[in-house]
Amino acid sequence: MQIAQSTPTTVIAPGTAGGASPADGTALGLDGERAATATPVTPSPTTAAPLRQGIANWSQPLQGDISGAQQALDFLEQSAAQLRSLKSELSDKLAAHPVRDGSIEARVRQFGATWRTRQSASGGTLDARLAYGRKPALQHFTVRGMSLAHLRNGGKEVLAIAVGAGAQSLRSVSLEAGLSDDAIAQRFDDALAPAGVRVAVGDDGNLDFSTPESDWAGVRDSFSVQGGGIRFPGGQLNRIKAEEETPAIDPDQWHTADADALRQTLQQVVQALAQVEAAIASVNGALSQADRQIQVAAPAGADTAGMGQVAQNFVSSASQPGYQSLLSITSALAGISRERVVSLLGLR
Structure with missing residues (x-):
């Protein structure tokens, strides 16, 4: 079963398949239709149109949103579980409770390894701030x-x-005295947007530059500027340093050498867990929104009876030994991937 289609799906009437004429009764498409609907289902005119419209509305972008959100949620839940275990062991250690030698260090390394997979594990939907978005991080x-x-x-x-x-x-970029901070940011943004770099006034009151994570290495190693001798030297382009923002979570800074380091690490782990849990709530909100879109696109109640009959016919056909059974099963499995199954389960 394919959960998303970008074009309307044709409802197969008895004796036809994929637009074939009755004379094409030996075609594979007709065999597939008979295998899936041993008792033909003929939707009424009032049923067929909403059914086609509902299936068509399960668009590819919506399916991508669900898949991306589910990937992000899987990564965040794994991270949260590791952080909870690390928090528990740090608390036990500071309270002088028995803790297996090296276990805390091992858990710090484990979470560090997980965190470094953030971009790939989340499908590029989570940035270093743990902000979730449909566009690349x-x-x-x-x-x-x-x-x-x-x-x-x-x-x-x-x-x-x-x-x-x-x-x-x-x-x-043209600058002069008297420009507001927003005007300065806008001029930089207008100039650099074609190069894939966006500019805004950050929360700290300074310019916040951003670029897709996949482009960061090229931007970092090639940012150069030439001025007129007022703010920047003239003459020729001079390479200047672009420094990445400190990530929301930085396990490389978690140390366990002594009690003070353990306390500081525990505080950082607690903060990291709060950030991860907030991100989980954000992604769950995105999944709920996608679920509401699916409910709007779903066929009306009148259509469910016909679909139920199709399902029952499939069960009957698949339970009989022979070619029709094999064809029913292989047809049903066509197009199914792990990502689609996981995405649907995430809506439960």
Whole structure:
């Protein structure tokens, strides 16, 4: 059973399959129809149209949203379980309860390894802030010398900025005294958006640069600027450092050498667990929204009786030995993948 189709599915009437004429009775499509519906189902005109419309509304984007959310949820729940175990052992250790030697260090390494798979395990739906999104996860970063305090001061100057190789990567930003922070951010955003870099005023009051995580390495290693001698040197493009934002969770900074380190690590683990649980709630909200979309797209109650009859006919056909049984089963399994099954189970 395929859970999403981008085009309407034709309801098969008795004696036809996939638009074939009755003369095509020996075609595989007709055999498949008979195998799945040993007792033919003829939807009424009032039933057939909503049925086709409901199936068509199970669009590919919606299926992708569900699959991505389920991947993110699987990663987050695994992370939460590991953090809870680590929190428990840290608490026991600090309370002088028996803890197996090396177990805390092993759990820190285990979570660190899990965290490093965030991008692939979540299907690119979770960024380093644990923000869930349908678009590819973003890497946020800062650029040395491009603080708003530095940029808003000084006279008129045109900055030439290169992100990537080649002359086509050169962009210009015009600055002058009196610009607001939002205006400065907008000028940078307009200039760099074609290069895949977006710019906004961050929560800390400075410029927040971002680019898809998959593009980060190229952006990091090729960010150059040339000024007019006011804010940045003139003459030629000069490479400046782009620094990635500290991730929401950084297990590389969790240490266990002594009691003070254990207490600090416990505090960081508790904070990390709270962030993961908040992300789980966010992803569950996205799944609930997708579920509501599915309910809207689902066939009306009048259609369920016909579908129930199709299901019962499939059971009857598949339980009989022979070619028709084999054809019924293989036809039903066509197009099913692990991701689709997991996505449907996630809606329960």
